[in-house]
Amino acid sequence: MNDLFDEVIDNQTKELPFALPEVDGCSGQWDDSRQGFIIQIPNGELFYAPQFFSQKISDRSVEYFLENNTYETQQVDWSEIQPDDLKHIKFKNILWKRDFINLYGKKIPLPRLTSWYGDEGKAYKYSGILSQPNSWNKGLLYIKDQIEKVADTEFNSVLMNWYRNGEDYLNWHTDDEPELGENPTIASVNFGETRDFQVRHKDNHQLKFTVPLQHGSLLIMSGEMQHFWEHAVPKRKKVQRSRFNLTFRFIQD
Ligand SMILES: O=C(O)CCC(=O)C(=O)O
Numbered sequence: 001m002n003d004l005f006d007e008v009i010d011n012q013t014k015e016l017p018f019a020l021p022e023v024d025g026c027s028g029q030w031d032d033s034r035q036g037f038i039i040q041i042p043n044g045e046l047f048y049a050p051q052f053f054s055q056k057i058s059d060r061s062v063e064y065f066l067e068n069n070t071y072e073t074q075q076v077d078w079s080e081i082q083p084d085d086l087k088h089i090k091f092k093n094i095l096w097k098r099d100f101i102n103l104y105g106k107k108i109p110l111p112r113l114t115s116w117y118g119d120e121g122k123a124y125k126y127s128g129i130l131s132q133p134n135s136w137n138k139g140l141l142y143i144k145d146q147i148e149k150v151a152d153t154e155f156n157s158v159l160m161n162w163y164r165n166g167e168d169y170l171n172w173h174t175d176d177e178p179e180l181g182e183n184p185t186i187a188s189v190n191f192g193e194t195r196d197f198q199v200r201h202k203d204n205h206q207l208k209f210t211v212p213l214q215h216g217s218l219l220i221m222s223g224e225m226q227h228f229w230e231h232a233v234p235k236r237k238k239v240q241r242s243r244f245n246l247t248f249r250f251i252q253d
Contacts, residue, residue, distance in 0.1 A: 021207050034150050044225030052218035061191045064139045065244050067092040079164040099129045112168040118157030122251040147187045151220050155248035166239030172232040181252045185222040192243040198232045
C-alpha cells in the first residue's frame with residue numbers, strides 16, 4: 001500500500017530539476033508515458049529522462065566499458081595511466097582511443113578518450129578526425145534498442161566519450177557535421193559520475209542553462225537545435241572518477 005501512495009506523490013511532484021532561461025518559448029513538461037521531461041527552447045527541443053536506465057544496468061554499463069586484461073575496473077585511477085601504457089591495455093568490449101587534433105601545426109591530444117561504433121561504412125569526421133566504425137557489440141546494441149523506443153527514430157552509430165575524471169572536458173561546439181543531416185536527432189546516454197552539460201545560444205551567450213547529466217540519464221536533442229544552440233562539458237576539478245557519454249546518431253548515406 002505504501003508503495004502505491006509513494007508513486008502517486010512521485011508523479012505529482014515531477015518538476016524539472018534544473019532552471020531554463022526565463023524567456024518566451026522555454027518550458028519543461030513531465031511526460032508520464034515516456035517517464036521524462038519534454039523541454040521546449042526557442043529553435044530547439046529536448047527530451048530528458050533523469051533515470052532512464054536502472055541502477056543495475058547503469059552500473060553494469062560502466063563495468064562493461066572498462067573490462068580489460070590489466071586492471072580491476074573500479075580500483076584504478078584511470079587519469080594516472082600514461083598514454084603509452086594505455087595503448088597496451090586490451091579492453092574487452094570497447095576499443096578506446098586517444099585522438100589528436102592539429103592546433104597551430106601542433107598535435108594536441110583530446111582531453112578525453114573516444115570510440116566510434118556503427119553500421120558498416122558509417123564513418124564520422126569531426127575536428128579533422130576521421131573515425132571508421134567499430135562493429136556493434138551486445139552491450140551497445142542493448143542500449144541502442146532501449147533508447148530507440150523513446151526517441152521514436154533509428155540510430156546507426158554512436159560516439160563514445162570517456163571522461164576519466166573532472167580534468168577531462170569537451171569544448172563548446174554544435175553537432176552540425178554534414179553527414180548528420182539538416183536537423184539531426186541526437187540521443188545522449190550517461191553513465192558514471194554526474195557532469196554538467198551546458199547549453200548556450202550561439203548568438204546570445206547569456207541565454208544558457210545547465211543539465212546535470214547523472215548515472216543512467218538520457219537527453220535527446222532535436223529540431224533545429226544544432227543550428228542555434230551549442231553545448232559543452234566543462235572541467236570539474238572535484239570529480240575524481242570516470243563518466244561515460246554515448247551520443248547515438250544517424251549518419252546519412
Ligand atoms: O559528454 C557529453 O555529454 C556531450 C558529448 C558531445 O557533445 C559530443 O560527443 O558531441
